[in-house]
Amino acid sequence: MTGFAWIVHDGAARQIPLEEAPGADGDLVWVHLTTNNEHAQQWLDEQAHLSPFVIEALTAAETRPRCDAVEDGAVINLRGLSSEQLTASDPLASVRIHARHGRVFSVTRNPLNAMDRVCADLAVGEIHDPGDLIAAIADEITEELDPMVAKLGDSLDACETRIGNARAFQLRRLVNQVRSQAIGYRRFLNPQRAALEKLALLPGKWLRDDDRLKLGAAADRAARMAEELESIRERAALTHETLTDLRTEQIDQRSLIIAIVAMVFLPLTFVTGLLGMNVAGIPFAHEPWAFWGETLFCVAIALGVTGYFVGRHWFR
The missing domain is CATH 3.30.460.20 (CorA soluble domain-like)
Structure with missing residues (x-):
């Protein structure tokens, strides 16, 4: 004490x-x-x-x-x-x-x-x-x-x-x-x-x-x-x-960006999956320009989808 x-x-x-x-x-x-x-x-x-x-x-x-x-x-x-x-x-x-x-x-x-x-x-x-x-x-x-x-x-x-x-x-x-x-x-x-x-x-x-x-x-x-x-x-x-x-707002914004990226790649995934099937009869499969043609086609689809979302102001 x-x-x-x-x-x-x-x-x-x-x-x-x-x-x-x-x-x-x-x-x-x-x-x-x-x-x-x-x-x-x-x-x-x-x-x-x-x-x-x-x-x-x-x-x-x-x-x-x-x-x-x-x-x-x-x-x-x-x-x-x-x-x-x-x-x-x-x-x-x-x-x-x-x-x-x-x-x-x-x-x-x-x-x-x-x-x-x-x-x-x-x-x-x-x-x-x-x-x-x-x-x-x-x-x-x-x-x-x-x-x-x-x-x-x-x-x-x-x-x-x-x-x-x-x-x-x-x-x-x-x-x-x-x-x-x-x-x-x-x-x-x-x-x-x-x-x-x-x-x-x-x-x-x-x-x-x-x-x-x-x-x-x-x-x-x-x-x-x-x-x-x-x-x-x-x-x-x-x-x-x-x-x-x-x-919460930050999470929503990031979720929106992820969703938009997924929407951009969704049609690309479909195209590449369709053309990548191991079956006969795929058009232009033996053409020398087929790879670059498909690449340009995918780029065009990605730009089109991205332009749509930009026009709808989804990025704001």
């Missing part, structure tokens, strides 16, 4: 050993654990002495973003980017947080990128209480996700401009990747917006007015990203349909 602990007292923040955190006293004591469920449950029970309901919330397998009031505090689940490679269906790492007056406990299974920047803000004295800490985590998560959403939109723009100038199957692969990522992010951003909005409205003195404003701003940002992801998903679906239609 890995983790760290910080304490803020009279505006000064310092990191303390993890085993000293349960008995520490200050304006803010923050304990963060990166571990599996079994180790986290044991530490939170034996060292932090949290209630079974809070421990279950911090270590639950289902980590969809949510916010619940618990006694004099709250339990918040949020999602953010991780340095580790996650699955396409679950692209964001979870952080489970229990906050109350003077205390914050957070648990993650995968490293969360936002934690390093939050610790940096804590070290320079920008975080003073649990409300500041929760608002900082929410703000860092949404700030990191924002350029990722913009990047998805730019990738889709590039795909749309390349329609007709690139092979359809190559673009379809790129569009499918963008669509899959957008669906994965949107799956968590909508409930995350709702969780932040609910947290901002929870009663409790541990959340100050400026903390509620920051949480509301983070919720608005999450809502905007969710709307952008929905737009990207719809655009990706339309682009995929366009590429499918383009691919």
Whole structure:
């Protein structure tokens, strides 16, 4: 199990050993654990002495973003980017947080990128209480996700401009990747917006007015990203349909060319098959000009059939 602990007292923040955190006293004591469920449950029970309901919330397998009031505090689940490679269906790492007056406990299974920047803000004295800490985590998560959403939109723009100038199957692969990522992010951003909005409205003195404003701003940002992801998903679906239609049109054009070539050679095959029979009585069989005569006759038939299709505009 890995983790760290910080304490803020009279505006000064310092990191303390993890085993000293349960008995520490200050304006803010923050304990963060990166571990599996079994180790986290044991530490939170034996060292932090949290209630079974809070421990279950911090270590639950289902980590969809949510916010619940618990006694004099709250339990918040949020999602953010991780340095580790996650699955396409679950692209964001979870952080489970229990906050109350003077205390914050957070648990993650995968490293969360936002934690390093939050610790940096804590070290320079920008975080003073649990409300500041929760608002900082929410703000860092949404700030990191924002350029990722913009990047998805730019990738889709590039795909749309390349329609007709690139092979359809190559673009379809790129569009499918963008669509899959957008669906994965949107799956968590909508409930995350709702969780932040609910947290901002929870009663409790541990959340100050400026903390509620920051949480509301983070919720608005999450809502905007969710709307952008929905737009990207719809655009990706339309682009995929366009590429499918383009691919179908290319196949139809190639099938038409093959059919025309077959129609040109069909009468030639009949003539050469008829004159190539090994039977007596074939006209001009012993004439010296017979081969070239037959060749010119076949060329004339091919030109005639091709001219017919050109006149009917079958090649357009």
